[in-house]
Amino acid sequence: MKRGGQVKLSMVAVDLDGTLLGGRQDRYGIRDEVTESFHRLAVKGVAISLVTGRDMPFILGLLKREGIDPQRDGWPRYIIAMERAIYKWGPAATGTEAEEETAGGYIPLADWNKRVEAAERSQYTWLRAKIDEEINGRLGEIDPKVHHIDTALEEYKGFVELIFQNADYARRAESFLNRLLDDGAVPYRAVRNVAGIAIRHQMAGKGPALAELCRSENIAFHQVLAMGDSGNDLSMLDGRFGFLAAAPANAEIEVRQAVARAGGYLATGKCGEGVAEAVEFYLTRQIA
Known part of the structure; x- marks a missing residue:
């Protein structure tokens, strides 16, 4: 309509x-x-x-x-x-x-x-390790100050969440992460909210x-x-x-x-x- x-x-x-x-x-x-x-x-x-x-x-x-x-x-x-x-x-x-x-x-x-x-929690540990590799790699190149939210809060939520210095860095990281996740091995995607990115299951x-x-x-x-x-x-x-x-x-x-x-x-x-x-x-x- x-x-x-x-x-x-x-x-x-x-x-x-x-x-x-x-x-x-x-x-x-x-x-x-x-x-x-x-x-x-x-x-x-x-x-x-x-x-x-x-x-x-x-x-x-x-x-x-x-x-x-x-x-x-x-x-x-x-x-x-x-x-x-x-x-x-x-x-x-x-x-x-x-x-x-x-x-x-x-x-x-x-x-x-x-x-x-x-579904979101099922791959949390694996995804966090994979994202940590990228923080020391391509994500760190995009934004040297990228970091996880508080660990206890992230575990409470059950999904990986990152904070960038600004929305432009987050936009670049979102594109990179979705290319990385598009291999189809796991049904997850990167979702940006201003300067933050969460790795969410496709059901969420x-x-x-x-x-x-x-x-x-x-x-x-x-x-x-x-x-x-x-x-x-x-x-x-x-x-x-x-x-x-x-x-x-x-x-x-x-x-x-x-x-x-x-x-x-x-x-x-x-x-x-x-x-x-x-x-x-x-x-x-x-x-x-």
């Missing part, structure tokens, strides 16, 4: 850092106009999903800090955390495994979450996780509006799954180009201001 046509929105899926978060003068938080737009969506029955690399403790803390009560406010109905783990708001049945794993009222899509995390990522959420909830892909600003958002913005797409004005050039090619909406506002702008654009084209 090109941006000028009518749409039927069933879900709005939005990235956090640099998209939903940012653009406030007083703090790093959610802008008031976004809250108002999301309220309008919830009233119309449109589900809101947060899709982020952040983990559930951070997300639940953010909701509490921003004064968002999912039961009262109707959003977010879904959360995709660490770009792989899917959660749905709602009560778990007493005594079930789901109840034991419920996070702040959100129930995990347990089978999917366990499978994708196991915002696009694949959002697609799995849609399948589990019987939501048509073309009725989902996805919004993001950086390279790790591309898999839900570039049209490969058929989601509607939008990007704020502060999005990286690669993201804005991908959204434009997919016929999506390029906001003039940055961060949350752009989110509210995109929501209003599509709401005016919403089929009743």
Whole structure:
């Protein structure tokens, strides 16, 4: 669907850092106009999903800090955390495994979450050793200061993650690493987020996780509006799954180009201001 046509929105899926978060003068938080737009969506029955690399403790803390009560406010109905783990708001049945794993009222899509995390962890040790060889080789040539994130944090996440001095170094490294991984020996790829690169299993990522959420909830892909600003958002913005797409004005050039090619909406506002702008654009084209 090109941006000028009518749409039927069933879900709005939005990235956090640099998209939903940012653009406030007083703090790093959610802008008031976004809250108002999301309220309008919830009233119309449109589900809101947060899709982020952040983990559930951070997300639940953010909701509490921003004064968002999912039961009262109707959003977010879904959360995709660490770009792989899917959660749905709602009560778990007493005594079930789901109840034991419920996070702040959100129930995990347990089978999917366990499978994708196991897939990511399955080659972690081997991949870390392989990447360390390249840190002492080609990656070190690209950026002599490239390094892993904190070891304990990396092991908690279960995948290799690197930090570069700037986004340009990371772009060059991403191209090199994906050529290295394209031999097909393992189903992994390098995914850049500004100046960071994560080595992710092909089951993981915002696009694949959002697609799995849609399948589990019987939501048509073309009725989902996805919004993001950086390279790790591309898999839900570039049209490969058929989601509607939008990007704020502060999005990286690669993201804005991908959204434009997919016929999506390029906001003039940055961060949350752009989110509210995109929501209003599509709401005016919403089929009743």
